[in-house]
Amino acid sequence: MPQSATCHQCGAEIHVVERVGRRDSCPGCEADVRCCLNCVFYDPHVSHACREPNVEPVRDKDAANFCDYFSLGNPAARPAVEPSQAADARARLEALFAKKKN
Numbered sequence: 001m002p003q004s005a006t007c008h009q010c011g012a013e014i015h016v017v018e019r020v021g022r023r024d025s026c027p028g029c030e031a032d033v034r035c036c037l038n039c040v041f042y043d044p045h046v047s048h049a050c051r052e053p054n055v056e057p058v059r060d061k062d063a064a065n066f067c068d069y070f071s072l073g074n075p076a077a078r079p080a081v082e083p084s085q086a087a088d089a090r091a092r093l094e095a096l097f098a099k100k101k102n
Helices: 084-100
Strands: 001-005 013-016
Touching: none
Parallel strands: none
Antiparallel strands: 001 013
C-alpha cells in the first residue's frame, strides 16, 4: 500500500510504495526515513517520546532504528503545543505541589 509523508528534517515529500526500510533516506536531504521523528507514534510529551507502550526506548530519535512498531507518520501534521499551554500546565503543577508542602 503506497504511503506518503513529509520528512522530519527538510519537509520534502516522501513516497513509499511497499514498506519503509531501515536504509531508506529522504530524497531531499538524505535523512533517515525509518526513525522516531517520522513515526506516527512519536510524541515528545510522553515517556520515551513514544505513544506505543510496548516499545523499547530509542536513544537517537533522528537515526534509523529497528523498532517493530514503526509506522510512517507525518511530522508536519502533528499538533504543536502552544508555549502558553505548557506554561499554564507547569504553573498548575507547581501550585499543586506548593499546597502539599505547606
